[in-house]
Every structure is written in C-alpha cells, then in structure tokens.
Amino acid sequence: MASLLMEIQNVYSNLSDKERNIADFILANPEDASRRNIQELADQTGVSISTITRFAKKVSCRNFVEMKIRLASKSDGTAKATGLNESLLASYHEMLADVQLLNSPDSVDPVLKMMETASRIFIYGLGSSGLAAQELNYRLSRMGFICEAITDPHLMTIRSTLVQEGDLVIAISRSGQTPDLIQSLRRGKDKGADLVAITAFGNTPLTDLAKSVLWTIHPGRSDFHQTGLDISTLYLIDRITLHFLADNQREQLYLQTVKAITNRPLS
Template identity: 65%
Template sequence: MASVLNEIQSIYASLSDKEKNIADYILANPEETSRSHIQELAEATGVSVSTITRFAKKVSCQNFVEMKVKLAGGSEVKEGDGNEQKLIASYREMLADVQSLTDPKPFETVVAHLIKAKRIFIYGLGSSGLAAQELNYRLSRMGFVSEAVTDPHLMIIRSTLLEEGDLIVAFSRSGQTKDLLQSARKGKEQGAKLIAFTAFGETPLTELADAVLWTVHPLRSNFILTGLDMSTLYLIDRISLHFLADQNREKMYLKTIEAIKER
C-alpha cells in the first residue's frame, strides 16, 4: 500500500480510539490536512500534538511534516467546484486508490482459487449484498458454479453444508460483520477456502481469509457512494476481464447474451 491514505486504511482496525479520530479526519479531509499546522489538526481531532506525531510514525512517516508532504496534491477538487466536478474528482481518486491497493500476487491467488473451486458461494449483507449479486451474475455467465447469499440465515445454512473444494467469497467493508463472520468461520471449519473483499486490515475477516482484495475506505468518498462503490466494481470488472480473455469463457458469456435476447 503506497500512499499514506492506504497505509491508514490497512492499520485502521488496530488503532486506538484517539488515533481513529485522526485517521477519520485525514481520510475525509486529506487536502485540508496537508495544509494544516499540527496544532490545528490536534484541535480538529481532539487529541494532543504528541498523539499526532506518534500517528505519523505509525503510517511510515518520520514526522507530521513528512505526512503532510505525502498527503499534498492528492485531490483534484478546487474551491468553488460544483457537485458534478466533485463527483468526477471523487471517482478519479477512488480509481487511483484502488489501483494502488491492488497488488498482482494477491489478485493471481484469488483468480487461482476461483478456477480451482468446485462451488463458489458469494456472501454479502446490506450494500455488500449488491456486490455479491453482481459478482455472481458475472461468474455464472462464464460457466462457474456460483451462488450469491445475502440472507444471514441462509448464509449459515450454506456454510454448515460446505466441504473441501468449495470457496467462500466474502464482501465486507468493515470485516467485522457478525453474521458474515460466523458463516465464514463455519465454512472454514468445513474445509472451504475464503476470499475477502474489504476496506480494513487486521480484522477478524482478514485473519480468516486465504486471500484478500482491498476496496477503498468509505471515508475516502465522504460516504457519497453507499451502495456498490466504484472500487468494488473495479475489482469485479478486473476479475471478469481476466476470465473473458479465455476464449471458452468468452464463448459461454456470449451464449448467455444470445439466450437473453431470445426471450
């Protein structure tokens, strides 16, 4: 994870309450932070100057000044921009963020798990359920045996009946959703593998996962996108394009398009 913002995201779950105050403020206001004095940031976040200095070191900066320098220039939104310009800039920033979060090796591991899986069960609750349904739609059309599970009761039922060779794909921004975690643990006990799509590092979900793909922290968009966010869609699209490069997968996908046209 290259940037300060991504570094904050990766260690967020392990931060103290005061450090999370700093993290939340910086994630929501990176440009403003880059122009702030350390005392101004301390007052804005309700912490001491020494706490901010320690926080800077936790995100791989020698001091607050270095953290400011790394944060500078990240946003394309200018004073007086309208909502459309702000939204466009937000999309651009999210794409840049998710690209910096996506390392080739974990992605290759995820793809290998998907290919090897006998059955794929895609879990997601609330807005993460939209992501689960979208990925299932893509995989099903390319010949994978998959199912989106967005009901917590059905989720634990499915996990109880999993076996070796099965794969769980879990969407959870926080990585701490109780019902999803219970089902993920049960599935792992039954011998299934687990892939996590999440925005937080060092959580119960990442500890359980055999592979992790990172989505952008929701504060990076000021919660503008509360449904299927662009960073998640980017990863789904990337997985889809990877498999569609295979002529057999592409042929299956096109076959489903024709079937739908014939309805």
C-alpha cells in the same frame, strides 16, 4: 513508498477512537489536511497534539512533518477540481488509481486461480455488501461458474455447514468484523473451504481467516456518502470479469446468455 492514504486504511482497525477521528478526517479531506498545521488538525479532529504525533508514527511517518509532506505530495498530483461534476470525476479518478495500487497482480492472480479451480463458489455479503455479492454472482454465473450469492445470515450458516474441500467462499465486507458473517466463515473454513476476502480494512477477523485478500477503498474516502455498491468494489468485479472473458470458451458462454435474454419473449 506506499500511499499514505492506503497506509492509514491498512492500520485503521488497530487505531484508538481518537486516532480514528484523525484518520477519518484525513481520508475524507486529504488536501485540506495537508494544509493544516498540527494545532489546526488537533482542533479540527478534537484530539491532542500528542495523539497526532502518535498517529503519525502508526502510519509509518517519523513525525507530523513527514506525514504532512506525504499528504502534500499526494494532493499535488491531483488538479484542483471546481464544480460538482469535476469534483466527483477527480474523486473517482483518485480512488480508481489507489484501488489499482492496492491490488497488484501478485495479490489478484492467486484469487483468480482459486476461482478458476474451485468446484463451487459461494459469495457472501450482508447489507450493502450483498449488492456486490449479487452482482459478482450474476457475472460469474453467465460465464459458466457454479456459484451462488448468499445475502441472508441464516442461509450463510446453513451453506457454511454444507461446504466442503474444493469449494471457495468469497466474503465481501467493508469492515471485516460483522459477527454473523465471521461466524459463518469460521464454520466454512473448518469444513475445508478456501476463503477470499474483499474488504477495506486490514488486521480484522475477516483478513485473519482469509487465504487471500482483495482491497477496496476506505468509505471515508467518499465522506461515507456511498452506502451501496462503491466504485472500488465495482472495479474489482470488473477486473475479475474481464480476466475470465479473455477466455474464449467463457466469452462464448457469456454471449449465449446475452442472446437468451435478448430473445426472451415479452410477457
């Protein structure tokens, strides 16, 4: 059975505002939520008991009791952390375990194949997702890929007008609903480019457009405190990097860039 937290993340975009209140609390506080009865959870999230019952069914549970059992089984697998460092480490460990489950080889391998065969790779990201786009671009460029990070909406429009069949666009967006990004992606897809999405939400305009999707962790899992490059996105970038560095030719190219930077004269 899939993790309840991942199930909540997948249906999040289809939830009502009140149901999202429940989802946000559970994602940010799964252990706390598992200990509450239905009335306590309703009071905490400002919704009715009937709303919680509907929410449970939307996340593939027959009722609140089953949802609570699934939450409790999730919480039991993690030792109680004490102190700031231990809590942070436990949170990272749990998120990394879930992002691995979200991205099985069956979903990652097609993306790696598309990257390997693409004529050019363009990595789109706005705001904090632009940091991830730049990081992935640095990694791929140093392994010989012809790629570019696009973090400006106007340049996205221009680039999407000029892409062609054989190009690959990798779009990084937690919400999957940023209007400027979606507009550019539609334009690029019409021009024949393939599209890979890296996102935290399913059933969005982004996932509807994408040929393949890689999943990050819902921002509520970190209580919305991570505003930059989150750990699940970094994990995916590392996974992509390590796959291609296993190729001797790409590894040699990467090492050449390391040597060039190391030997660069100081100004």
